[in-house]
Amino acid sequence: MANGTEETGQYGLLKVNTYYQNIGFPASEIEVTVTEADSGSVITTLRTDQEGQLPPIRLSAPPESYAQSSTMPRPFSQYDVRAVQDGQEDAVISNVQIYAGSTAIQNIFLTAAEETVMIPYPTLWGDFPSKIPESAIKKLPFPSNLVVLPEPVIPEFIVVHDGLPTDDTAPDYTLRFKDYINNVASSEIYASWNREALKANILAIISFTLNRVYTEWYRSKGYDFTITSSTAYDQAFVYGRNIFQEIADITEEVFTLYVSKSDINQPLFTQYSDGIRVKREGWLSQWGSNDLARQGYSAFQILQYYYGYDIVLKEARKVQGIPISFPGVLQKGSRGENVRVVQRQINAIAKNYPLIPRLVVDGIYGDKTAQSVRVFQEVFGLPITGAVNFPTWYKLSDIFNAVTR
Numbered sequence: 001m002a003n004g005t006e007e008t009g010q011y012g013l014l015k016v017n018t019y020y021q022n023i024g025f026p027a028s029e030i031e032v033t034v035t036e037a038d039s040g041s042v043i044t045t046l047r048t049d050q051e052g053q054l055p056p057i058r059l060s061a062p063p064e065s066y067a068q069s070s071t072m073p074r075p076f077s078q079y080d081v082r083a084v085q086d087g088q089e090d091a092v093i094s095n096v097q098i099y100a101g102s103t104a105i106q107n108i109f110l111t112a113a114e115e116t117v118m119i120p121y122p123t124l125w126g127d128f129p130s131k132i133p134e135s136a137i138k139k140l141p142f143p144s145n146l147v148v149l150p151e152p153v154i155p156e157f158i159v160v161h162d163g164l165p166t167d168d169t170a171p172d173y174t175l176r177f178k179d180y181i182n183n184v185a186s187s188e189i190y191a192s193w194n195r196e197a198l199k200a201n202i203l204a205i206i207s208f209t210l211n212r213v214y215t216e217w218y219r220s221k222g223y224d225f226t227i228t229s230s231t232a233y234d235q236a237f238v239y240g241r242n243i244f245q246e247i248a249d250i251t252e253e254v255f256t257l258y259v260s261k262s263d264i265n266q267p268l269f270t271q272y273s274d275g276i277r278v279k280r281e282g283w284l285s286q287w288g289s290n291d292l293a294r295q296g297y298s299a300f301q302i303l304q305y306y307y308g309y310d311i312v313l314k315e316a317r318k319v320q321g322i323p324i325s326f327p328g329v330l331q332k333g334s335r336g337e338n339v340r341v342v343q344r345q346i347n348a349i350a351k352n353y354p355l356i357p358r359l360v361v362d363g364i365y366g367d368k369t370a371q372s373v374r375v376f377q378e379v380f381g382l383p384i385t386g387a388v389n390f391p392t393w394y395k396l397s398d399i400f401n402a403v404t405r
């Protein structure tokens with residue numbers, strides 16, 4: 001099983017990253033064991049490197065074609081991951097999902113208490129409550145001091161209530177905005193779908209979320225959270241679950257974009273359903289979006305097909321927690337203060353991630369800066385270009401904030 005199904009070549013990859021506290025503090029020399037969930041057979045036991053990472057593990061999975069139709073057998077295999085270190089309790093993640101041709105990422109945060117995460121089926125395969133319909137454009141309170149921003153802003157953090165809104169016993173989880181989007185997308189759709197379908201669904205998830213943020217939907221009702229994990233009210237969310245590289249790459253590209261209309265600031269409340277068990281006019285069909293993508297539709301055309309041809313994509317002009325917005329691509333030959341910002345951030349990050357070469361802060365983007373950027377991109381799963389593009393700029397800021405908090 002560790003080498004995939006050789007006869008058909010159907011396999012996916014699993015990347016495991018271990019941390020203390022947060023992503024800014026990698027945990028090295030952690031013993032990680034991967035077992036097949038159904039049989040309990042041990043696939044491999046490895047130790048993490050100084051970056052807290054394991055080499056990608058190749059695991060067998062059902063044929064990729066299973067993910068292309070709702071009538072096919074289950075399109076993913078499931079594995080359990082256990083992380084152990086002296087002086088720490090075990091962390092166990094059960095039912096990590098692997099799709100053929102995709103890369104799963106399991107981040108594990110080690111604490112003094114034992115942690116067990118049981119990942120349920122994604123909503124397309126499991127049995128979840130259907131979404132209660134709401135208006136796509138919310139009527140804002142007037143007069144209002146609850147909508148605290150004059151225009152949509154990407155929040156640094158999302159507070160997720162892990163249950164029904166009225167369940168006082170359910171825990172709340174605080175996590176970064178992009179981490180939340182990746183979690184929801186990995187819980188709602190199949191990572192091996194057409195890239196344009198993934199992009200359309202991720203943009204719908206972002207817009208749905210930003211509508212909750214912008215309208216202060218739950219806080220205006222007296223709750224202390226942003227959104228819930230109930231699919232009857234909001235979107236699927238599973239604390240501690242694995243995400244997928246294919247989804248994370250798209251989120252890095254589009255996380256500041258949202259669906260709206262030209263005459264309003266408000267992000268549309270972009271509701272969606274599977275399109276098989278539940279169909280609603282004006283909602284995106286998840287299965288239908290993949291069918292359209294396979295016919296050649298772009299992500300924006302898919303969104304237009306479901307939400308109307310008068311929609312537009314807007315970009316939030318501010319990202320909370322990021323002091324300097326993306327200044328444009330920085331690459332060999334670039335000079336100035338923005339290059340110094342990159343060099344300072346890399347040096348701070350390199351204290352915790354020693355594989356990344358440190359730099360002289362001179363504001364000159366030469367070969368050494370490009371090489372440090374390439375190593376940073378490799379460590380954090382970004383396309384390795386050696387240039388600071390949009391995803392790399394914001395990932396540098398995320399990791400810098402994590403290591404310096």
